[in-house]
Amino acid sequence: MQLPQIRLQSNFIRTGLQIDKPIQEIDQPHAEQSIQQPHAVLEIETVPGKLTIDQTKAREDMDLKSIGRRIEEFAQNGYQDWLKGLERRAAQGNELMKIENGGNPLATQAKENSEKPMIPFNIGWIPSHFSVKTKYEPAKVNINVKPQKPIIDAEIRKPIHEYTPGKTSIEVLEKNRLVIDFINLFPENNE
Known part of the structure; x- marks a missing residue:
């Protein structure tokens, strides 16, 4: 005896993907920088030392x-x-x-x-002790420094950015399908 049958045959859909990857390019140019350091302003004022020697008393002691x-x-x-x-x-x-x-x-x-009156005489030092007088005023140095700030000039450069977006394309390689087949649905009368 033959039984009725329903036969199902199916195929899933098959898809294909074509992917173009995105391209990104970034270039960072160097910044341009200029630094100048002006010299400090330096002023030096010197008042020379002064040495005074007074030998008037010594010269008088020697009768000059x-x-x-x-x-x-x-x-x-x-x-x-x-x-x-x-x-x-x-x-x-x-x-x-x-x-x-x-x-x-x-x-x-x-x-x-x-x-005539008697003139007293004794041993003496010619010139007398400490008869030469010295006086010294030391030199003075005045230093004035004015620092100068550096001159910095910086030019910033923006990055160069190029971007190509990626894309994906989908295609159907094989469509889905369902095949239905009936077997022995109507039995034959062979009796």
Whole structure:
């Protein structure tokens, strides 16, 4: 006996993909940079040192005096001698006025007026100690510095970006199908 049958035969769809990959290009150009460093402004001011040597006293000790100094000393000595002479004459005049008091004022005065006074002498240093005077003012240095800031110039460059998008194309290589077949659906009467 033959049984009725239904036969199904199916095929799935077959697709094909064609893929074009995306292309991306990035180029980064270098930045242009310029740096300048100006020199610092430097000012130096120097006041020179000053050495003063005064040897006037040493020269006077060695009797090497200036004309002005000699005239000044002679005038002072002359004035002092005049005052001493005036004092001596006044004192001697008073002694002579009082001759009645006794003594021998004429002989005493003659002896005083005729003798020169004793000049004391001792060992001395010529020129005298510390007679040369020195004075020193040290030099002064004034330094003034003005720093200068650097001059920086930078030009930034944007990146170069190129992009080609990818694409995908789909195609059907084989369509889907379903085949239905009936067998022994209507039995034959062979009896």
